Amino acid sequence: TLLVHWVPLVECTMLTGVVAVFHDISDIRHMEKMRRDFVANVSHELRTPITIIKGYAETLLRGALEHPIQANKFVSIVHSHADRLASLVSDLLTLSQLESGAVPLDATSVQVHDTAQHVVALLEQKIRERGIRVDLTGLEGAPCVMADPGRLEQVIVNLLDNAIKYTPTGGSVTLRSTCEGGNVTIAVQDTGIGIPSKDLPRIFERFYRVDSARSREAGGTGLGLSIVKHIVQLQGGTVSVQSSGQGSTFFVTLNRAETSDSAALAPTTAQ
Numbered sequence: 586t587l588l589v590h591w592v593p594l595v596e597c598t599m600l601t602g603v604v605a606v607f608h609d610i611s612d613i614r615h616m617e618k619m620r621r622d623f624v625a626n627v628s629h630e631l632r633t634p635i636t637i638i639k640g641y642a643e644t645l646l647r648g649a650l651e652h653p654i655q656a657n658k659f660v661s662i663v664h665s666h667a668d669r670l671a672s673l674v675s676d677l678l679t680l681s682q683l684e685s686g687a688v689p690l691d692a693t694s695v696q697v698h699d700t701a702q703h704v705v706a707l708l709e710q711k712i713r714e715r716g717i718r719v720d721l722t723g724l725e726g727a728p729c730v731m732a733d734p735g736r737l738e739q740v741i742v743n744l745l746d747n748a749i750k751y752t753p754t755g756g757s758v759t760l761r762s763t764c765e766g767g768n769v770t771i772a773v774q775d776t777g778i779g780i781p782s783k784d785l786p787r788i789f790e791r792f793y794r795v796d797s798a799r800s801r802e803a804g805g806t807g808l809g810l811s812i813v814k815h816i817v818q819l820q821g822g823t824v825s826v827q828s829s830g831q832g833s834t835f836f837v838t839l840n841r842a843e844t845s846d847s848a849a850l851a852p853t854t855a856q
């Protein structure tokens with residue numbers, strides 16, 4: 586779309602001509618549309634749990650409280666939707682912090698294996714409940730990467746959490762690393778439901794989901810992968826995904842840290 590401005594050329598008080606200035610405003614329009622879509626998505630995502638919480642609270646106040654079994658069920662529904670709201674608000678805050686650059690990212694040498702172990706400990710209950718096997722042996726001896734430790738942890742939490750969410754009971758998730766030149770690539774591979782090829786190009790967009798109902802049911806906000814992408818790009822890295830029918834693998838490539846720590850420099854045992 587071209588926006589044309591006619592600018593009069595004035596010399597002293599005499600009009601001597603006009604110049605046409607062309608601005609390509611398709612980018613501006615596109616950004617404006619993305620902003621409107623985002624606001625609409627946020628409103629929708631927030632309104633759904635609020636409506637549910639309000640509805641069940643009203644039902645409880647109108648008498649369901651007197652029936653303990655029913656009341657118990659309704660309160661737990663309220664609780665789970667309040668949890669959902671909290672995750673959504675927390676993810677939105679993270680995204681806005683990342684986008685505004687309000688919180689500068691640290692860049693220190695981080696041990697990938699230690700970080701992954703910590704994440705597995707954080708998600709231990711979920712991993713156990715879902716009956717998924719998580720294998721970190723491919724990260725042993727991985728070189729350190731240059732990253733913000735808290736943000737790298739968040740990247741691995743989001744990828745591992747997705748791998749667990751979208752892998753049926755009995756499946757497995759494998760983390761490994763490979764090293765090439767000055768880069769370290771961390772791969773998170775699962776044996777789960779996979780991602781159709783038509784959805785792969787859009788999977789890192791905010792609120793883009795293959796199956797919204799399934800994502801919500803699993804406690805997803807639709808923002809996890811866009812947070813991953815933002816963090817990795819802010820650290821000068823890249824993210825990508827591969828999926829063919831069954832299972833998915835997410836790859837995060839970051840700069841290898843210059844370190845004198847011999848353990849950290851040991852060759853990777855990646856498979």
Ligand code: ADP
Nearest residue numbers: 747748751779794795800805806807808809810
């Ligand atoms: P969500 O909170 O919905 O999981 P994400 O941004 O983390 O949001 O992921 C976006 C979508 O990508 C998910 O809704 C799901 O459809 C798909 N997805 C992400 N990770 C996986 C995975 N490991 N296996 C299958 N699908 C996945």
